[in-house]
Amino acid sequence: MKLPITDKFLWDLYGLLEKTGNIIDFALSNKYRQASILVDGLNPVIDKYQKEMGKREFSKLIYYLKRKNYIKSQNLRGKKAIILTKEGLGKTLKASFKTEHKTKRRDGKWIMLTFDIPIQHKKARALLRSILNNLEYKMFQQSIWVSPFDISSKTERLLQAYSLDGYVKIFLIEELWDSKQYNKL
Numbered sequence: 001m002k003l004p005i006t007d008k009f010l011w012d013l014y015g016l017l018e019k020t021g022n023i024i025d026f027a028l029s030n031k032y033r034q035a036s037i038l039v040d041g042l043n044p045v046i047d048k049y050q051k052e053m054g055k056r057e058f059s060k061l062i063y064y065l066k067r068k069n070y071i072k073s074q075n076l077r078g079k080k081a082i083i084l085t086k087e088g089l090g091k092t093l094k095a096s097f098k099t100e101h102k103t104k105r106r107d108g109k110w111i112m113l114t115f116d117i118p119i120q121h122k123k124a125r126a127l128l129r130s131i132l133n134n135l136e137y138k139m140f141q142q143s144i145w146v147s148p149f150d151i152s153s154k155t156e157r158l159l160q161a162y163s164l165d166g167y168v169k170i171f172l173i174e175e176l177w178d179s180k181q182y183n184k185l
Helices: 005-020 022-028 044-053 055-067 086-099 122-134 152-161
Strands: 035-038 071-076 079-084 110-115 138-141 144-147 168-173
Touching: 005 044, 005 055, 005 079, 005 086, 044 055, 055 071, 079 086, 110 122, 110 152, 122 152, 152 168
Parallel strands: none
Antiparallel strands: 035 079, 071 079, 110 144, 110 168, 138 144
16 A cells, blocks of 8 residues: 555654654653654755655645644754654554554464543543554454454554553453354454
């Protein structure tokens, strides 16, 4: 699947943050913190897109991303910087889910995730379900989701990033049976 240029650019920024180690601090920080990427002659992502697209098209891309609140630009320590917002991180992760090839676990085991989020936290519950859908978990019951894919580490990272890990329990199970039909899933 080919990514739109906006998703590709955000994904490349995310990759740059991941290489520098800033992404974990950013993802686990409070919701008002942002991750910054300096825009100077030493930034390979910015340089790559400016060369490929030209300055005018690159400026349009930056303007669009700012308008959608995926990035902000500011002066940091006397240099211009692009700041990836939480919305930008969310958009980036969704794009990565769509393009990532998932493989089934080699041991044949399934990941089962259960959650119990209080009723007053409807947005958190909706966010968790969205994450599980994007990771291609399947709903087994209302708050029990399963997956045959090897995505437990990505699941744990996302749960921590969005402070949902306190509501969730993850299990590794040998077999999954559908009790209505007595068939192995």
